[in-house]
Amino acid sequence: MRLMSFALTTQQILDQTKTVTRRIGWEFAKPGDLVQPVRKAQGLKAGEVVERLGSPIRFLKVDRVVLSDITPQDVFREGFPTMRPREFVKMFKHHNGCLVSTRVTRIQFEYVWRADHMATGNPPLFDLYALPEDERIRIIAATAAAGHVAAFICDDAEAADRYCRKLEAYPEAVVRDRVDGPVGTCVTVTVGPRGH
8 A cells, every 4th residue: 555644744644634635746646546644654764664644545536736726725624724825835835845836736535444433442343335345355454554453244254255365465464353143244354464
């Protein structure tokens, strides 16, 4: 899974108050992409490790926009509720070495895990059934790789077998438990040996 750095908005990502980001580059991004937020992805010093920030995020909308065209509403979505648009543009220019006329990639996203699920300490159960099966598998593996426990229910043992086989393609996640019950088979997935 691709990493995305949020060094300037780490707390906003942890609090899940940021739902839009502007980037230099990222022209390849498209709706539906899953990425893992991290504090810093490049320029790590010897001994430093990548620090994951909460859950993966899913891109909802991707546009190319002029930096100076940002609205007050989008400054809020960027995680800066008290900042004015011109202040945001000045900050962005300072940290990215660009012009007010620079075209940037605006990415609107959602969190795969809600903060209230993460705070419970229990294996969260997600309604992924509206998604294609392979995307469900990727989300389950990504949430486990992020260091959390993910649980899901399959209609029957045959479906659980299929999911478990597909999860073997993700060494960063491992099936820890599987329980047959009256409503189906519950499978619990946690971080694997290559997930950190």
